[in-house]
Amino acid sequence: MSLELIDINLSIEGRTLLHDFSLTVANGETVSIMGPSGCGKSSLLGYLCGSLAPGFKASGEIYVRAENVTHLPMEKRHIGLLFQDDLLFPHMSVGENLAFALPRGLSRKIRQERISQALESAGLPDFHNADPASLSGGQRSRISLMRTLLAEPRALLLDEPFSRLDADLRQRFRSFVFETIREQNIPALLVTHDMQDCNGRIITLADTHAKTGVAHA
Amino acid sequence: MLPSSQTWARLLSTVFPFITLIGTIGVFLPAFGWFPALGFQSFSLEPWHTLLSTPALGTMVAKTLFTGIAATVIALLLALIFVVTCWNTRLWKATERTLAPLLAIPHSALAIGVLFLLSPSGFVSRLLSGPMEWNRPPDILTVNDPYGFSLILTLILKEAPYLVLVLIAAVRQSPVTRLLTVGRSLGYTPLQCWLKLVWLQLYPKIRLSIFIVLAFSLSVIDVSLIIGPALPPLLPVQILQWLQSPNIEMHLPAAAASVLLLGLVLFAAVLWMATEFVIKKAFKSWLTAGYRGNSKALMVNSGRSLWLFTLFTAVASLLFVVVWSFAWRWRYPDILPSVWSLKVWGRYFPRVIDPLFTTLSLATASTVFGLALSIFFLEALPQTRNIRKNLVTSSFYLPLLLPQMTFLLGIHTVLLTLRLDGLWITVMLSHLLFVFPYCYLNLAGFWRQYDQRYTQAGLLLSGSRVKTFIRVKLPILLPSLLTTLALGIAVSTALYLPTVMMGAGRLETLTTEAVALSSGGNRRVLALYAVMQQLLPVFFFATALLLPRWLFRHRKDMLR
Amino acid sequence: MTLGKRRTMPAWSYLRKLLFLPIALLLSTLSFAADNWNDTLKQARGQTVYFNAWGGSEEVNDYLNWAARELKSRYGIKLQHVKVDDISTVVSRILTEKSAGRSDSGSVDMMWINGENFKSMKQHGLLYGPFVEQLPSWKYVDTKGKPTTLVDFTEPVEGLEAPWGMAQLVFMHDTSIVPKPPKSMKELFAFSQKNPGLFTYPAPPDFVGTTFLKQAVMELTEHPELLQKPVTDGAFDKVTKPLWAYLDQLHPLLWRKGRTFPTSSTSMLPLLDDGEIGFSLTFNPNAASTAINNGLIPETVRTYVHDKGTIANSHFLAIPFNSSSKAGAQVAINFLMSPEAQIRKANPQVWGDPTVLAPALVSKNDQKKFAELPLGVATLRPEELGTALPEPHSSWVNALEQAWQRRYR
Incomplete structure (x- = not known):
């Protein structure tokens, strides 16, 4: 009962993308959302995290850990994001990128520990002072996920996080992500084109030109 | 391009930096007493003794540093506040539209506007006169104040928009939306995201411009003459006064003072870099300490208001210049003129025509040369992605990074010996020294954005490089070429010192006339010249904007 | 063109x-x-x-x-x-x-x-x-x-x-602010004590500003004859001592409390027009009338000279x-x-x-x-212009200007 969407409606320029869409994602579960481009899956993520582009009309309630976050600004929702681009900050070292996500008020020692743990989990223990630019694609993606998680999100939204990686890396990073989500025990919503990316429940959104977006479990 | 054109370009590209360096080094000779053209043939420390015994030298130096650095810091802060608080708002778009014409207006015209706005008998004081029951202007030092606050304000009104323009360009090249999304998804408020993520990535991109602003603010002459401290004047003005003194020996301490000014600019630059370093160290832990910030609407709104106020002040002061040119009687404390008249225009406009043509001929010639050279270099020099790492192209900006007074005095020393001062061509070339870097800086951006595939397609179809260049690339880049042309004309129109020094007083431009008249007694005629100073660049910017719209009215993709 | x-x-x-x-x-x-x-x-x-x-x-x-x-x-x-x-x-x-x-x-x-x-x-x-x-x-x-x-x-x-x-040094005064102008340096000081902020003069080395210094030194010194000879250090101190004493006292009573000065005599016209100051000075006896004709200063401005005459020269x-x-x-x-x-x-x-x-x-x-x-x-008739005082020896100009700058800039 950790991420709950109730009666979400989404439309743009009078065209309905989602109609009364409801969904519950349990802790540790990853629900995948599939569908052709323009079906509204990315807009749904935008609505959930609070970055919906102007022009969209949207309604419906979002609950994270039973808290209604629908009207909170993005930074107060405690929803983590992972994109297809890793978006590591080029002006910080790898360690600083991770530290940036840590909550405020932790002691220096605890911060160091958490960062070391995260680097460990990403399989990059000696990369604290490394320049993000020197990392490979797979390494960057793992750091990016770790950074998202260090902010202690209560839910996770994944926007095609695997699409930029080549086949081999993709498989390994995929398992890494799903394992981590299970470990952290948070609900996750994954948007993808690729059936292989999915793990667990899959929801396919219908073509946007259809009158209603229907969820098929 | 022919293979040899690259060699030519390399050779030619060293000319401007070389001239600037010659000027900078050249000034050391008279500074140490050697100026054979004037009959001084032995090295001595006498010029330095004279300089050091100048009344109030310490005050002048301190105030020059203070005004220059304060103006740069505040302008930068304002620009920072603007991008942080106004991004993705209507104010941002409004700013984008008003900025180019505002920047095109010469510093001196703006200074005259601020003078009309803020002097004890200015518009602000007139507005206050009712409630304050002032019958006479208050006896307060608001302009030409000894600390240079009015000078700082004028510089800020001009430099903050310049930095904003540069920042807007940098923002366009940065993934701001995505950085904000990532930062906010990690729980940071937009303000904190701007400071910790976006700003730190923008800053390196505008650093060169900051140093240009710093060097300019420290060595500015025309604005300082109009609105700066008068007693004692700032160092650059004092140098000019010495150069113009009937006492020829004063040339030498003037040269020594130019070396001192160069030292001040270098000192300020080093100070700036040291501060960058300290701030970077000090804020390193702040950056990753995890402070998420509180959204304070008040702060955002006051930031926006501050920027709005800046823009408003600049525009208002320019408007008062226009009002003054139509005023016949406008005594204190009348808020508007009591007698309006076209007399000023009717009587004095004929006199503007000559300086107007001189201004136009200098501006168009230097800009056309500047544009042609820029295009030649952009086509013929191998392009590296990172401009700042390219030694040749970065040396183009030398004339903007060094104090004008210093290297112009050095160049003047040489020209004087060769009897080449006072010629139209000399003044035009001295304008080119400043027009060219701006043309190049501006065009390089557009050149990089140009989609090379058009040229490739053109080559395949026509088989001729020249034809492709003229028929495909130039027309596609025409709107950019026109705005660069307008920019070059604006830069040349605003130049004061090169015109006065190289022109030996013979060439009168709108700017030299306006500065000369600013010490005179007729505000209406001064206003007339300042209005012309405003109209000229605005006219060219409007043309640059509207002409492509008309030319390409049936080519929708060209108008994006 | x-x-x-x-x-x-x-x-x-x-x-x-x-x-x-x-x-x-x-x-x-x-x-x-x-x-x-x-x-x-x-x-x-x-x-x-x-x-x-x-x-x-x-x-x-x-x-x-x-x-x-x-x-x-x-x-x-x-x-x-x-x-x-x-x-x-x-x-x-x-x-x-x-x-x-x-x-x-x-x-x-x-x-x-x-x-x-x-x-x-x-x-x-x-x-x-x-x-x-x-x-x-x-x-x-x-x-x-x-x-x-x-x-x-x-x-x-x-x-x-x-x-x-x-040219002859003449003073302008706006009769609506200064009905009865002071007609000597001593009177000017007394006037400024009662009405501070109304008087100023262009900062030397402006031509008119330097002339004001010369006028003042001529009126104040006890050795006017030395002014006709080339300046010497001894003569300078002797002649100008009362001048500096006078200016030290006068400056705080001037426009802007003497912290800044106009750059030229023409730049005083807008100040006079706005009533910021009540005086101006010029080398052209007709300047006030001309400026009134051109709408630059109020019609209430008139011209006056000091009782003992003012400095005159030709250009x-x-x-x-x-x-x-x-x-x-x-x-x-x-x-x-x-x-x-x-x-x-x-x-x-x-x-x-x-x-x-x-x-x-x-x-x-x-x-x-x-x-x-x-x-x-606002022009004085020739007989009203009074005595035309001769200019001091030109070597005094530089000495006066330098000393003024050392003291007041």
């Missing part, structure tokens, strides 16, 4: 100049007969004369525009007014040109000059001439009644500069040694010195600069015109 501003020198004109040079040299040593004047007129035709003159006054600029039109239509000379802030800059430029060996085709053909600038040019051999006493208009000059036309700041003119106009026109249009410059100067041009210049509706001519020496017709000149509403 702009190309026209450059001195283009086609071969034929260059040749003519080569021929003209020895002739000019010859003529300047011999006396100028009427025939020679006709030659000069002939050579002058087609020349461009770069006239470097202070350009801060619209009235002066307008007058010179008129002169340029007349010279063009009558003598085929193009008079180009090069406006300068301070003529001393031009002196230094010519000095530079001389040091650089530029003994022809100098950048200046004619200049408006007097006092220390004249002295400096004369000392350095930068002046062409003597030529003045050979000009046809010279015979009208009032050398008897106006001795300053022959001795410029204690420096003999010796035909190296042509008198153009007369002149000169030709630099390296001018390439010496004939044109002489014709222009002769015209500007002619009764016709002088009458127009003296008209307060035009410029209002007092003439250097003696009305008794000009034709009956011109005498009438001089007599009919309107007297401006």
Whole structure:
């Protein structure tokens, strides 16, 4: 009962993308959302995290850990994001990128520990002072996920996080992500084109030109 | 391009930096007493003794540093506040539209506007006169104040928009939306995201411009003459006064003072870099300490208001210049003129025509040369992605990074010996020294954005490089070429010192006339010249904007 | 248009100049007969004369525009007014040109000059001439009644500069703010104690500002005779001690509490117009009337002088040694010195600069015109101008300016 969407409606320029869409994602579960481009899956993520582009009309309630976050600004929702681009900050070292996500008020020692743990989990223990630019694609993606998680999100939204990686890396990073989500025990919503990316429940959104977006479990 | 054109370009590209360096080094000779053209043939420390015994030298130096650095810091802060608080708002778009014409207006015209706005008998004081029951202007030092606050304000009104323009360009090249999304998804408020993520990535991109602003603010002459401290004047003005003194020996301490000014600019630059370093160290832990910030609407709104106020002040002061040119009687404390008249225009406009043509001929010639050279270099020099790492192209900006007074005095020393001062061509070339870097800086951006595939397609179809260049690339880049042309004309129109020094007083431009008249007694005629100073660049910017719209009215993709 | 501003020198004109040079040299040593004047007129035709003159006054600029039109239509000379802030800059430029060996085709053909600038040019051999006493208009000059036309700041003119106009330091006061003006330095101090912030003067080394210093020192010192001799350290301290004591006390009572000063006497007009100050000072006795006519200052402004008189001098026109249009410059100067041009210049509706001519020496017709000149509403009649005090020796100028700057900048 950790991420709950109730009666979400989404439309743009009078065209309905989602109609009364409801969904519950349990802790540790990853629900995948599939569908052709323009079906509204990315807009749904935008609505959930609070970055919906102007022009969209949207309604419906979002609950994270039973808290209604629908009207909170993005930074107060405690929803983590992972994109297809890793978006590591080029002006910080790898360690600083991770530290940036840590909550405020932790002691220096605890911060160091958490960062070391995260680097460990990403399989990059000696990369604290490394320049993000020197990392490979797979390494960057793992750091990016770790950074998202260090902010202690209560839910996770994944926007095609695997699409930029080549086949081999993709498989390994995929398992890494799903394992981590299970470990952290948070609900996750994954948007993808690729059936292989999915793990667990899959929801396919219908073509946007259809009158209603229907969820098929 | 022919293979040899690259060699030519390399050779030619060293000319401007070389001239600037010659000027900078050249000034050391008279500074140490050697100026054979004037009959001084032995090295001595006498010029330095004279300089050091100048009344109030310490005050002048301190105030020059203070005004220059304060103006740069505040302008930068304002620009920072603007991008942080106004991004993705209507104010941002409004700013984008008003900025180019505002920047095109010469510093001196703006200074005259601020003078009309803020002097004890200015518009602000007139507005206050009712409630304050002032019958006479208050006896307060608001302009030409000894600390240079009015000078700082004028510089800020001009430099903050310049930095904003540069920042807007940098923002366009940065993934701001995505950085904000990532930062906010990690729980940071937009303000904190701007400071910790976006700003730190923008800053390196505008650093060169900051140093240009710093060097300019420290060595500015025309604005300082109009609105700066008068007693004692700032160092650059004092140098000019010495150069113009009937006492020829004063040339030498003037040269020594130019070396001192160069030292001040270098000192300020080093100070700036040291501060960058300290701030970077000090804020390193702040950056990753995890402070998420509180959204304070008040702060955002006051930031926006501050920027709005800046823009408003600049525009208002320019408007008062226009009002003054139509005023016949406008005594204190009348808020508007009591007698309006076209007399000023009717009587004095004929006199503007000559300086107007001189201004136009200098501006168009230097800009056309500047544009042609820029295009030649952009086509013929191998392009590296990172401009700042390219030694040749970065040396183009030398004339903007060094104090004008210093290297112009050095160049003047040489020209004087060769009897080449006072010629139209000399003044035009001295304008080119400043027009060219701006043309190049501006065009390089557009050149990089140009989609090379058009040229490739053109080559395949026509088989001729020249034809492709003229028929495909130039027309596609025409709107950019026109705005660069307008920019070059604006830069040349605003130049004061090169015109006065190289022109030996013979060439009168709108700017030299306006500065000369600013010490005179007729505000209406001064206003007339300042209005012309405003109209000229605005006219060219409007043309640059509207002409492509008309030319390409049936080519929708060209108008994006 | 702009190309026209450059001195283009086609071969034929260059040749003519080569021929003209020895002739000019010859003529300047011999006396100028009427025939020679006709030659000069002939050579002058087609020349461009770069006239470097202070350009801060619209009235002066307008007058010179008129002169340029007349010279063009009558003598085929193009008079180009090069406006300068301070003529001393031009002196230094010519000095530079001389040091650089530029003994022809100098950048200046004619200049408006007097006092220390004249002295400096004369000392350095930068002046062409003597030529003045050979000009046809010279015979009208009032050398008897106006001795300053022959001795410029204690420096003999010796035909190296042509008198153009007369000047005397006068004060303006706005009667609506200052009904009864103070008529001596002592009264000025007493007045300022009661009405602080109303008076100021241009910061030396501005010409008028320095003259105010000279006026003050003349009124205050107990040794005025020393001022007519070259300055010495001892004399300077002795003479100026009361001046500094006076200024130290006066400055806090001035406009802006003496923390800043106007840059020129013309820049005081807007301040007077707005009532920021109640006074102005000028070297042109007609300036107040002219400024009222032009809507620059209130109609309530009047002129006054100090009881013991004020400093007076003449201003002149000169030709630099390296001018390439010496004939044109002489014709222009002769015209500007002619009764016709002088009458127009003296008209307060035009410029209002007092003439250097003696009305008794000009034709009956011109005498009438001089007599009919309107007297401006704020202009003093000649007898009201009081005593014209002679300028101190020019070496005092620099000493006073330096000392003032050391003390007050």
